[in-house]
Amino acid sequence: MMQSSHKRGAGLWTKFRTDTSISESLKKRRGALRNALETVATVLAVAILVLARVSPENAINPDGIVIHHSAFSAEDIAQFPGPIDASVIDALHERRGFGVICDGRTYHIAYHYVILPDGTVQSGRPEHCVGAHTLGRNNALGICLVGNFSTRANPDGRLGSERPTKAQIRSLVSLVTALKGKYLIPCDQIQRHQDLNPRTLCPGDRLPWTEIQTQIGCGTAGK
Numbered sequence: 062m063m064q065s066s067h068k069r070g071a072g073l074w075t076k077f078r079t080d081t082s083i084s085e086s087l088k089k090r091r092g093a094l095r096n097a098l099e100t101v102a103t104v105l106a107v108a109i110l111v112l113a114r115v116s117p118e119n120a121i122n123p124d125g126i127v128i129h130h131s132a133f134s135a136e137d138i139a140q141f142p143g144p145i146d147a148s149v150i151d152a153l154h155e156r157r158g159f160g161v162i163c164d165g166r167t168y169h170i171a172y173h174y175v176i177l178p179d180g181t182v183q184s185g186r187p188e189h190c191v192g193a194h195t196l197g198r199n200n201a202l203g204i205c206l207v208g209n210f211s212t213r214a215n216p217d218g219r220l221g222s223e224r225p226t227k228a229q230i231r232s233l234v235s236l237v238t239a240l241k242g243k244y245l246i247p248c249d250q251i252q253r254h255q256d257l258n259p260r261t262l263c264p265g266d267r268l269p270w271t272e273i274q275t276q277i278g279c280g281t282a283g284k
């Protein structure tokens with residue numbers, strides 16, 4: 062009886078040991094699988110970062126300049142009642158889904174530069190990242206002057222500055238001249254948004270375009 066009981070006990074022990082080794086083996090396999098998955102996830106994450114950094118669809122060699130005004134609608138102004146600057150435009154464009162991954166981070170602001178009424182030039186997305194400012198022309202650098210310079214859309218200044226300040230024009234001329242030289246951009250590729258899309262009033266008729274063209278060396282004589 063004792064022996065028999067002992068044998069039965071040994072049998073149970075063997076079974077327990079076998080079960081234990083099966084579960085240990087399963088644990089090991091699961092561990093190996095988890096390690097493999099973690100490795101794959103790490104490799105994918107690195108690949109995504111590398112691709113984002115060098116992705117040809119997000120990187121550009123700028124070949125033009127397009128000038129815009131910020132032209133916030135009454136609704137936009139209600140949402141962002143303070144002074145408009147690059148960070149406000151970034152927040153607005155985030156809501157509009159203009160973001161692009163470039164250099165491993167997301168830039169929402171559609172423009173490469175913003176010029177404030179006091180002439181301050183703020184950076185938007187980097188120059189080598191594709192813009193989101195002009196349909197079909199986002200290999201060009203987008204420069205946005207804060208204000209709404211359209212007589213039709215903003216006759217009484219209720220939608221922001223009616224005309225660009227002298228400081229804004231000065232900064233625009235300096236910035237465009239510098240970018241034109243840096244990327245060897247020809248005069249016929251320095252345009253207003255409305256020159257590329259007849260349905261927009263951007264950047265408005267109160268932007269003294271002829272005067273600006275002359276100042277950047279792209280007047281009729283400079284072409």
Ligand SMILES: [Zn+2]
Pocket residue numbers: 128129130194254261263264
């Ligand atoms: Zn525009």
